Amino acid sequence: MGNILVVYYSQTGNTRRMAELVAEGASQPGHDVRLRDIAEATGEDALWADGMAVGSPTWMGGPAWPMKRWWDETIIKAWGKLDGKIGCAFSSQGGLSGGAELTCLNLILLMMNYGLLTFGVPDYAGKRTTLHYGPTSVRLPETEDDQAACRLLGQRLAQWVAVMADGDATRHPRFAKKT
Amino acid sequence: MGNILVVYYSQTGNTRRMAELVAEGASQPGHDVRLRDIAEATGEDALWADGMAVGSPTWMGGPAWPMKRWWDETIIKAWGKLDGKIGCAFSSQGGLSGGAELTCLNLILLMMNYGLLTFGVPDYAGKRTTLHYGPTSVRLPETEDDQAACRLLGQRLAQWVAVMADGDATRHPRFAKKT
Amino acid sequence: MGNILVVYYSQTGNTRRMAELVAEGASQPGHDVRLRDIAEATGEDALWADGMAVGSPTWMGGPAWPMKRWWDETIIKAWGKLDGKIGCAFSSQGGLSGGAELTCLNLILLMMNYGLLTFGVPDYAGKRTTLHYGPTSVRLPETEDDQAACRLLGQRLAQWVAVMADGDATRHPRFAKKT
Amino acid sequence: MGNILVVYYSQTGNTRRMAELVAEGASQPGHDVRLRDIAEATGEDALWADGMAVGSPTWMGGPAWPMKRWWDETIIKAWGKLDGKIGCAFSSQGGLSGGAELTCLNLILLMMNYGLLTFGVPDYAGKRTTLHYGPTSVRLPETEDDQAACRLLGQRLAQWVAVMADGDATRHPRFAKKT
Numbered sequence: 001m002g003n004i005l006v007v008y009y010s011q012t013g014n015t016r017r018m019a020e021l022v023a024e025g026a027s028q029p030g031h032d033v034r035l036r037d038i039a040e041a042t043g044e045d046a047l048w049a050d051g052m053a054v055g056s057p058t059w060m061g062g063p064a065w066p067m068k069r070w071w072d073e074t075i076i077k078a079w080g081k082l083d084g085k086i087g088c089a090f091s092s093q094g095g096l097s098g099g100a101e102l103t104c105l106n107l108i109l110l111m112m113n114y115g116l117l118t119f120g121v122p123d124y125a126g127k128r129t130t131l132h133y134g135p136t137s138v139r140l141p142e143t144e145d146d147q148a149a150c151r152l153l154g155q156r157l158a159q160w161v162a163v164m165a166d167g168d169a170t171r172h173p174r175f176a177k178k179t
Numbered sequence: 180m181g182n183i184l185v186v187y188y189s190q191t192g193n194t195r196r197m198a199e200l201v202a203e204g205a206s207q208p209g210h211d212v213r214l215r216d217i218a219e220a221t222g223e224d225a226l227w228a229d230g231m232a233v234g235s236p237t238w239m240g241g242p243a244w245p246m247k248r249w250w251d252e253t254i255i256k257a258w259g260k261l262d263g264k265i266g267c268a269f270s271s272q273g274g275l276s277g278g279a280e281l282t283c284l285n286l287i288l289l290m291m292n293y294g295l296l297t298f299g300v301p302d303y304a305g306k307r308t309t310l311h312y313g314p315t316s317v318r319l320p321e322t323e324d325d326q327a328a329c330r331l332l333g334q335r336l337a338q339w340v341a342v343m344a345d346g347d348a349t350r351h352p353r354f355a356k357k358t
Numbered sequence: 359m360g361n362i363l364v365v366y367y368s369q370t371g372n373t374r375r376m377a378e379l380v381a382e383g384a385s386q387p388g389h390d391v392r393l394r395d396i397a398e399a400t401g402e403d404a405l406w407a408d409g410m411a412v413g414s415p416t417w418m419g420g421p422a423w424p425m426k427r428w429w430d431e432t433i434i435k436a437w438g439k440l441d442g443k444i445g446c447a448f449s450s451q452g453g454l455s456g457g458a459e460l461t462c463l464n465l466i467l468l469m470m471n472y473g474l475l476t477f478g479v480p481d482y483a484g485k486r487t488t489l490h491y492g493p494t495s496v497r498l499p500e501t502e503d504d505q506a507a508c509r510l511l512g513q514r515l516a517q518w519v520a521v522m523a524d525g526d527a528t529r530h531p532r533f534a535k536k537t
Numbered sequence: 538m539g540n541i542l543v544v545y546y547s548q549t550g551n552t553r554r555m556a557e558l559v560a561e562g563a564s565q566p567g568h569d570v571r572l573r574d575i576a577e578a579t580g581e582d583a584l585w586a587d588g589m590a591v592g593s594p595t596w597m598g599g600p601a602w603p604m605k606r607w608w609d610e611t612i613i614k615a616w617g618k619l620d621g622k623i624g625c626a627f628s629s630q631g632g633l634s635g636g637a638e639l640t641c642l643n644l645i646l647l648m649m650n651y652g653l654l655t656f657g658v659p660d661y662a663g664k665r666t667t668l669h670y671g672p673t674s675v676r677l678p679e680t681e682d683d684q685a686a687c688r689l690l691g692q693r694l695a696q697w698v699a700v701m702a703d704g705d706a707t708r709h710p711r712f713a714k715k716t
Contacts, residue, residue: 059426059430060426062426068423071418072418072422079418095307096309097308097311098309099280099311099312101278101279102280105281106464109419110419112419113457113659113669115659117654119654122650122651122652126274127274129276130275130276132276133240133278133281133649135276136276138307149276163621239647239650239651240646240650242605244609245602247600259481263477263518263521281646284467285599288598288636289599291466291476291477292478294480295477296476296477296518298442298476299470301472301473302438311471312470339475453667454673455668455670455673455686456669457669460639460642460670462634484632486632486633486676490635490636496665
């Protein structure tokens with residue numbers, strides 16, 4: 001069984017809605033999922049998790065400062081102890097080309113700094129929607145495809161956690177084939 | 180009078196269409212605009228320009244390799260001589276969240292390396308469309324807003340060129356006010 | 359005459375020392391230079407400036423959260439009003455390959471979001487030291503070359519401000535030649 | 538047993554030397570290591586590998602174009618089939634602050650696009666040297682610390698491969714403790 005943390009900051013509710021969809025996608029048999037606002041998420045949550053999805057609105061082309069503070073201060077005692085856990089990112093933004101990919105990139109850099117293994121998803125969640133560095137959404141994820149992208153991120157995270165933390169290679173297509 | 184170069188690489192025609200729209204936006208009275216495929220663009224074009232907009236499709240989350248080669252090899256004699264010219268970027272991609280912002284970012288890093296002053300646009304080109312790091316498009320820029328974003332990039336580039344290269348401060352809102 | 363703001367966050371004094379050197383380099387005849395800790399810097403300072411250099415320590419591979427908050431909240435009323443001002447970045451870090459280039463990159467993205475024209479410096483400040491995306495320093499800038507890189511950033515900023523804000527093209531080598 | 542590919546592009550030999558040190562660090566009991574110039578590395582090598590370290594010199598603030606072409610064209614049939622393999626990056630540059638961190642970042646983005654799990658290393662390889670996003674070197678890795686950073690990258694890669702591909706949790710400190 002693997003432990004999955006979906007942790008987010010949200011002021012308007014847009015990123016929170018994405019987080020709920022990611023958590024929904026991650027809720028696969030045998031996994032324990034915690035959905036947490038950073039106001040309540042602690043270093044203990046991060047240590048508990050085998051994998052985490054991290055979401056922030058895009059503010060000025062990057063993660064909102066409260067999210068940055070969470071990594072800089074709140075969970076700093078976990079630094080170097082998250083080594084090898086699995087992480088991924090998502091972000092909402094005010095408009096297309098508004099910087100949400102850059103926010104995902106920055107969340108990934110934060111996780112790499114802590115030692116996590118990070119990933120994006122090559123697959124498409126719809127005909128014109130992918131999540132190569134994490135799903136992005138203009139405000140609320142309203143279209144089917146935007147929502148599917150969030151769920152797919154959670155699902156893929158759950159698969160990697162199964163392979164990595166459980167050593168259950170049958171849980172992921174690539175490893176299943178290999179085995 | 181200012182010189183503007185819109186230079187692009189395009190395999191499918193998507194980025195070329197963006198380039199045409201950027202050139203259209205840049206074609207303001209008193210400016211000379213060159214629209215060039217990198218197959219024909221030379222270091223002389225780069226030296227001639229007071230400002231340039233650079234476009235590439237997003238391949239694997241970054242500029243297509245022929246565009247990278249153009250900077251690495253084709254115009255390398257212009258390195259250090261483009262100092263202070265003005266540059267901006269645009270990119271097409273296969274799907275939303277496909278990396279086009281990251282391609283813009285990389286084009287900007289290339290220009291910074293050569294010494295250009297680079298910019299994005301805070302304004303919105305439509306209710307849900309901006310171009311903070313350059314306009315992006317999923318395949319062809321088909322919507323009004325996607326097209327407006329490309330034109331706005333060209334227009335803003337022309338304004339900066341007027342201020343910077345011509346010293347004509349009346350050509351840009353901010354400087355006009357100041358004067 | 360141009361106005362230059364050197365604004366920084368510093369906890370240990372390392373980034374402050376870099377800021378002092380940048381301010382020293384920017385202090386050229388006819389320029390007015392303000393050196394400000396973000397604890398005291400306001401939106402008015404940003405509006406006053408024709409050019410700004412922004413420095414932060416590298417925390418977890420990016421700008422320290424108080425610096426992010428400064429852009430997200432403190433000076434938010436200046437958003438969209440800094441259009442066309444000139445900006446550049448610098449950062450100190452705990453060790454080589456510690457993320458200081460990524461911090462510079464993020465500071466540049468913040469400035470682009472606000473509408474500033476941003477730049478790096480192609481020149482070398484020493485045989486093995488450049489500042490292509492802004493100078494970086496491991497802890498205090500102790501070597502001659504590290505210090506020269508900081509001064510060079512300030513000097514180049516002052517030159518661009520002279521060209522851009524004053525329309526005094528004779529102040530920068532490239533434009534001087536052209537004129 | 539895990540398969541490790543160290544793949545690099547090198548014109549001057551600087552990045553090749555880094556690659557040799559990474560391969561040395563990765564050569565742990567039970568692992569099979571291939572050291573390959575991209576001129577000879579194929580998609581088959583990438584498919585064979587459980588983990589890969591990718592190195593490029595920094596050209597104009599990013600990976601050299603032949604390295605980009607390798608991902609864009611040479612191994613394109615492997616796209617989407619490298620899902621879940623483990624990847625990391627390294628780069629040499631002409632001078633400090635020359636963009637090598639940005640090159641590592643771009644190599645990581647390329648790997649994420651292909652579906653790899655990517656990582657950096659929180660640990661320090663020396664008092665003033667880390668490799669948070671991969672080791673970087675000014676020209677040849679000549680100091681003890683620069684060389685230690687390269688070896689540490691290879692060693693960490695080998696550990697992750699052991700955990701992930703072999704399911705041998707005893708091979709990595711974190712998982713060993715847990716088990």
